[in-house]
Amino acid sequence: MSAMSWVVWRQYRAQAAIAGALLAAFAVLMLVTGVQVASQWHAALIACSANHTCGNLADSLFLGSHAIGFLVIMTLGVPAVLGMLLGAPLLAYEFESGTSQYAWTQSVTRRRWLVAKSGWLLLAAAAVGGVVSGLVTWWSGPDNALQGDAFKPGRFDIMGIVPVGYAVFAVALGITAGALLRRTLPAIGITLAGFIVVRMVIYGWLRAHFAAPVTTYFSLAQGFTAAGSSWQLAAGYAGANGQPISLPQSVNGPVIGGSAAVPGLPVSSLPAQCQAAAGNGPLTPATYHAVLSCAQAHGIRGYLTYQPASRYWAFQGIETGIFVLLAAALLAVTFTVISRRDG
Amino acid sequence: MSTAIETHELSKRYRRVSALTECTVTVPEGRVSALVGPNGAGKTTLLRILAGLASPTGGTAAVLGGAPRQDPAFLAEIGFLAQEIPLYRRFTAEDHIRIGAHMNPRWDASLVRTRLAELRIPLGQRVGTLSGGQRAQVALALTLAKRPRVLLLDEPVAALDPLARRKFLATLTAGVADAGGELTVVLSSHLVTDLERVCDHIILLAGSRVQLSGDIDTLLAEHKVLVGPRKDTAPIERTHKVVQEVATARQSTLLVRLGGPVIDPAYQAEDVTLEELVLAYMGADEASAGKRLTTVGESS
Amino acid sequence: MTWLVWRQYRGQAAIASVLLAAAAAVILADGFQIASRWHSILVACAGNTACLQQQAPLVNGVVSDLPYISLLVPAVVGMLWGAPLVAHELEARTSDFAWSQSITRMRWLTVKVGWLLLAAAACGGAIAALTTWWSGPINAMSASAFAPGQFDTQGIVPIGYAVFAMALGITAGTVARRTLPAIAVVLGGFIGLRLVISDFLRQHYMAAVTTYYSVGGSFTAPGQSWVLAQGAVGPAGVVVATGWGDLYPALPASCQTLLPTAGTGKSGSLSAVFSCMRAHGWRGFATYQPSSRYWPFQGIETGIYVLLAAALIGVTFVIVRGRDA
Numbered sequence: 001m002s003a004m005s006w007v008v009w010r011q012y013r014a015q016a017a018i019a020g021a022l023l024a025a026f027a028v029l030m031l032v033t034g035v036q037v038a039s040q041w042h043a044a045l046i047a048c049s050a051n052h053t054c055g056n057l058a059d060s061l062f063l064g065s066h067a068i069g070f071l072v073i074m075t076l077g078v079p080a081v082l083g084m085l086l087g088a089p090l091l092a093y094e095f096e097s098g099t100s101q102y103a104w105t106q107s108v109t110r111r112r113w114l115v116a117k118s119g120w121l122l123l124a125a126a127a128v129g130g131v132v133s134g135l136v137t138w139w140s141g142p143d144n145a146l147q148g149d150a151f152k153p154g155r156f157d158i159m160g161i162v163p164v165g166y167a168v169f170a171v172a173l174g175i176t177a178g179a180l181l182r183r184t185l186p187a188i189g190i191t192l193a194g195f196i197v198v199r200m201v202i203y204g205w206l207r208a209h210f211a212a213p214v215t216t217y218f219s220l221a222q223g224f225t226a227a228g229s230s231w232q233l234a235a236g237y238a239g240a241n242g243q244p245i246s247l248p249q250s251v252n253g254p255v256i257g258g259s260a261a262v263p264g265l266p267v268s269s270l271p272a273q274c275q276a277a278a279g280n281g282p283l284t285p286a287t288y289h290a291v292l293s294c295a296q297a298h299g300i301r302g303y304l305t306y307q308p309a310s311r312y313w314a315f316q317g318i319e320t321g322i323f324v325l326l327a328a329a330l331l332a333v334t335f336t337v338i339s340r341r342d343g
Numbered sequence: 344m345s346t347a348i349e350t351h352e353l354s355k356r357y358r359r360v361s362a363l364t365e366c367t368v369t370v371p372e373g374r375v376s377a378l379v380g381p382n383g384a385g386k387t388t389l390l391r392i393l394a395g396l397a398s399p400t401g402g403t404a405a406v407l408g409g410a411p412r413q414d415p416a417f418l419a420e421i422g423f424l425a426q427e428i429p430l431y432r433r434f435t436a437e438d439h440i441r442i443g444a445h446m447n448p449r450w451d452a453s454l455v456r457t458r459l460a461e462l463r464i465p466l467g468q469r470v471g472t473l474s475g476g477q478r479a480q481v482a483l484a485l486t487l488a489k490r491p492r493v494l495l496l497d498e499p500v501a502a503l504d505p506l507a508r509r510k511f512l513a514t515l516t517a518g519v520a521d522a523g524g525e526l527t528v529v530l531s532s533h534l535v536t537d538l539e540r541v542c543d544h545i546i547l548l549a550g551s552r553v554q555l556s557g558d559i560d561t562l563l564a565e566h567k568v569l570v571g572p573r574k575d576t577a578p579i580e581r582t583h584k585v586v587q588e589v590a591t592a593r594q595s596t597l598l599v600r601l602g603g604p605v606i607d608p609a610y611q612a613e614d615v616t617l618e619e620l621v622l623a624y625m626g627a628d629e630a631s632a633g634k635r636l637t638t639v640g641e642s643s
Numbered sequence: 644m645t646w647l648v649w650r651q652y653r654g655q656a657a658i659a660s661v662l663l664a665a666a667a668a669v670i671l672a673d674g675f676q677i678a679s680r681w682h683s684i685l686v687a688c689a690g691n692t693a694c695l696q697q698q699a700p701l702v703n704g705v706v707s708d709l710p711y712i713s714l715l716v717p718a719v720v721g722m723l724w725g726a727p728l729v730a731h732e733l734e735a736r737t738s739d740f741a742w743s744q745s746i747t748r749m750r751w752l753t754v755k756v757g758w759l760l761l762a763a764a765a766c767g768g769a770i771a772a773l774t775t776w777w778s779g780p781i782n783a784m785s786a787s788a789f790a791p792g793q794f795d796t797q798g799i800v801p802i803g804y805a806v807f808a809m810a811l812g813i814t815a816g817t818v819a820r821r822t823l824p825a826i827a828v829v830l831g832g833f834i835g836l837r838l839v840i841s842d843f844l845r846q847h848y849m850a851a852v853t854t855y856y857s858v859g860g861s862f863t864a865p866g867q868s869w870v871l872a873q874g875a876v877g878p879a880g881v882v883v884a885t886g887w888g889d890l891y892p893a894l895p896a897s898c899q900t901l902l903p904t905a906g907t908g909k910s911g912s913l914s915a916v917f918s919c920m921r922a923h924g925w926r927g928f929a930t931y932q933p934s935s936r937y938w939p940f941q942g943i944e945t946g947i948y949v950l951l952a953a954a955l956i957g958v959t960f961v962i963v964r965g966r967d968a
Contacts, residue, residue, distance in 0.1 A: 051899070102431075104396060107418045109415060188826070196712065
C-alpha cells in the first residue's frame with residue numbers, strides 16, 4: 001500500500017500544498033475573528049446582566065461582521081468544491097488523457113490502484129471537511145448560545161460532524177461520475193447537480209423524520225419555548241378535541257397569545273362566544289383577559305412540534321451515517337465499473 | 344519452444360461495430376512480431392485485449408499461458424505502450440522512473456537512465472515539453488525497465504521522423520537482444536520496410552480479421568509471384584492458392600501461396616517481398632474466405 | 644464559424660436549456676403559490692401595516708431556497724463553459740487544428756467569446772427575470788429588495804455577474820492553459836470578488852443619506868431602501884448602534900437608573916428613559932440608501948462587472964494573439 005501511496009502523493013502534492021495554504025488562511029481568519037466574537041459576546045453578557053436586558057439580547061446583538069458571517073455560510077459549498085475538483089477528475093482525467101492505459105499496465109491491479117487513490121482522496125476530503133467544520137463550530141459558539149439555532153437547517157449543515165459526511169459523499173459522487181462519464185467537465189457538472197439535489201432532499205424532507213417529532217401542548221396563558229437549541233417544525237393551536245385550528249392565510253384584527261416561536265391566535269378563529277367577549281375594536285387588557293379565559297375554557301391550547309435539543313447529536317450522527325452509506329454505495333458501483341469496463 | 348501469445352476465435356464487438364472477428368493467431372516466445380493492417384483493422388483492439396485493458400466479447404486470448412487478468416504477477420510480465428504515448432505530461436522522466444519503481448516489483452531504473460543518457464534526453468524536463476520522438480523513447484525505456492516478457496507496442500513510431508524511427512527500433516532491437524530470447528514483442532505499424540529489419544513474425548489484420556500470420560521467412564518461402572500470359576487460372580488454383588491477381592490485357596501477375604512445385608512453364612516465378620505480400624493480403628476482401636488464412640508454420 | 648460554434652455546443656445548449664426550463668417550472672410554481680398567498684394577505688389587511696407585520700413569512704421550505712441557489716449560476720457558467728473555451732483546445736491540441744484553418748485566431752476567438760458571453764447574459768437574464776418575479780411579494784411584504792442577498796438575485800445585476808464569470812473563466816483558461824486550475828480560479832475569484840464588492844464597495848456607490856429623528860419615535864425609511872445603520876447618537880456625535888447592550892454604557896447615569904430592570908421588581912418605563920435621553924441631546928438616526936437609488940445602484944454594479952469582464956476579455960485577446968499555440 002505504501003508504494004501506491006507515494007504515487008498518489010506525487011500526483012497530488014501540488015494540490016495538497018494549495019489546499020493546505022487555503023485551509024491555513026481560513027484557519028487564521030477564523031481564529032482571529034473568533035476570538036473577537038467571543039470577547040464581544042462576553043462583554044455583551046456582562047453589560048446585559050448588569051441592567052437585566054439579557055432577554056432581548058438575541059434581537060439586538062449581532063456578533064462578528066457581515067463579511068465573515070457570509071464566509072461561514074459559504075462553507076456550505078466546501079464539500080461540493082471538493083467533489084468537483086478532487087473527485088470528478090480522479091478517474092475522468094485519466095481516461096480523457098489516456099494515462100489510464102499507462103497506469104493500468106504497471107504491475108498494480110486496477111482495484112489496488114483505485115483503492116490507493118480514492119482512499120487517500122476520501123481521507124483528505126474528510127480531513128478538510130472536519131477542519132473547516134471544527135473551526136466554524138468553534139467560531140459559532142457564541143452565536144449558537146445567543147440565537148439557539150444550531151439545530152436549524154443552514155446552521156446544522158455547517159457544524160458538527162455532518163460536513164465530514166458531505167465531503168466524503170461529494171468526492172465519492174465525483175469519482176463515480178468520472179468512472180461512468182469518463183469526461184471531466186460533464187463529471188464536474190453532474191457532481192455539482194447531484195450533490196445539491198441529494199442535500200436538498202435530505203435536509204428538506206428526510207431530516208425532520210429521523211425520529212418522530214415531539215409535540216407539546218401548552219396553555220394559552222403561559223406560552224411555551226422548547227429548551228435549548230431545538231428545531232421547531234410546526235406550531236399552532238388545537239381545540240378540545242385535539243384537532244389543530246386552521247389559521248387563515250392572512251390575519252387581520254386582534255390576536256391573543258403569540259411569541260417568537262408561535263404566531264398569535266386570531267380572535268376571528270375562536271368560537272363565537274369568545275369573539276363576543278372581545279367586543280369591537282382593539283383588545284383592552286380587560287377584554288384580552290376575558291377572551292383568553294373563554295378560549296381556555298373551551299379547551300383551546302397551543303402546540304409546538306419540534307425536535308428537542310437533546311437529539312442534536314443523534315441527528316448529526318444519523319445524517320452523517322446516511323451520507324457515508326451513500327458514499328460507500330457509490331464507491332461499490334465505481335469499483336464494479338472499473339473492473340468490468342475497458343481501460 | 345513455448346507460446347507467448349495465443350488467441351482462438353477472438354472477437355470484440357462494440358455495439359454495432361466488429362473490431363475483431365474470429366481471430367486466431369499464435370506467437371512463439373522470443374519472436375518480434377509485426378502487427379500490420381490498414382487503419383481501423385483492429386490492431387489497437389487486439390493489443391489492448393492482450394494487455395488486459397479490454398475484454399473480448401467472443402473467443403479466448405492467452406498471454407504466457409493464461410488469460411489477461413487483474414493479477415500483479417501477470418501485469419508485471421507485460422509491457423504496453425499505447426499509440427498516444429500517454430505519459431503524465433507534467434511529470435519528468437525522473438518522476439516516471441520513480442513512479443515505475445513504486446508500482447513494479449521488477450524495475451530496472453538504471454536501464455532507463457542509461458538509455459536516455461545515450462540518447463541525450465534530459466531526465467529533469469517535463470515529458471509534455473519533449474518532442475514526439477523523445478517522448479516515445481522515454482516511454483519505450485520505461486516499458487522495457489519493467490523487464491516484461493511480452494511487449495505490446497501500438498504504432499510507437501507513427502509520429503516519428505525517419506531518424507527517430509531508426510533510433511527507436513535500434514533501442515528496441517537492443518532490448519530484445521539483452522533479454523536473450525525471453526522477450527516477445529508485438530509491434531504494430533504501417534511501415535513495412537522498417538519492420539522487415541526488426542521483425543521475424545507477422546500478423547496481418549484487415550477488416551477485423553486475420554488475413555495472414557506466421558514466421559516471415561517461412562511465409563516468404565511459401566509465396567511466389569508468377570508472371571505470365573493472361574489466361575485461365577483454374578489449373579494453377581488446383582495446386583496453389585492465388586492470393587492476388589493483377590491482369591492487363593495480355594499479362595497477368597499472380598501472387599500465389601505454393602501448394603507444391605510450379606510446373607506450368609508459361610509462368611515465371613519470382614520471389615516475393617514482404618511489402619508485396621502484405622499489400623496483397625491487405626487488399627483481400629473480407630468476404631472471400633478463400634484468401635483468409637489462419638496459423639501457418641510456427642515451428643521453429 | 645458560427646456554425647462551428649453551434650455544432651460544438653449544441654449538446655450542451657440542449658442540456659442547459661432543459662435545466663433552465665426545469666428550474667423555471669419550479670420557480671414559477673412556487674412563485675404562483677406565494678403570489679396568491681400575498682394577494683389574500685393584501686385583501687385581508689387592506690393596507691394596515693400592523694396587520695402586515697403580523698403575518699407569517701411568505702417563504703418556507705426547501706423549494707424556496709432554489710432562487711438563492713441561483714446565486715451559483717454565474718459561477719457554474721464560468722466554470723463549465725468559460726474555463727474550457729481556450730484551455731481545452733490547448734490541452735487537447737485541437738487549437739493546432741482550429742488555429743490553422745483559413746480564419747485568423749482573432750476571428751475564431753471573437754466568434755466563440757461573443758457567443759458564449761451572449762449565452763451567459765441570456766442565462767443570467769432568464770434567472771434574473773424569474774427570481775425578480777418570484778420575489779415580488781417578498782419585496783412588497785418586507786421591503787427588502789435593496790438588501791444584500793435580495794439585491795444580488797434580482798434586477799439586472801445577475802446578467803453582469805454571469806458575463807463577468809464567463810469572462811473570468813475564459814481568461815483563467817487562457818492564462819493557465821489547463822481547465823482544472825482555471826475552474827478553481829473561477830470559483831475562488833468569482834466568490835471573492837462578489838463578497839468584496841457587495842460587502843464593502845456597494846454601500847459607497849453614492850454617499851448614504853442620514854436622517855435624524857426623535858429618540859423613542861420610530862423611523863422607517865420609505866419604500867425599498869437599504870438601511871446601513873440605525874440607532875441613537877449622543878450630543879457629542881458619538882454614534883451607537885441599536886441594542887441596549889451597546890447603548891447602556893454610553894448613557895449618562897441619570898438615564899441609566901431609569902431603565903426598567905427585569906427580575907428585580909424595579910419598574911420603569913422606556914418612555915421615561917427616552918425623555919431623559921432627549922433632554923440630554925440624544926437623537927435617533929438612520930443611515931440608508933433611499934429606494935430611489937435602487938436602479939442606479941443596479942446599473943452601477945452591473946456596469947462594474949461588465950467593465951471587469953471587458954478588461955478580462957481584452958487580456959485574453961492579447962494573450963491569444965501573442966502566444967504560441
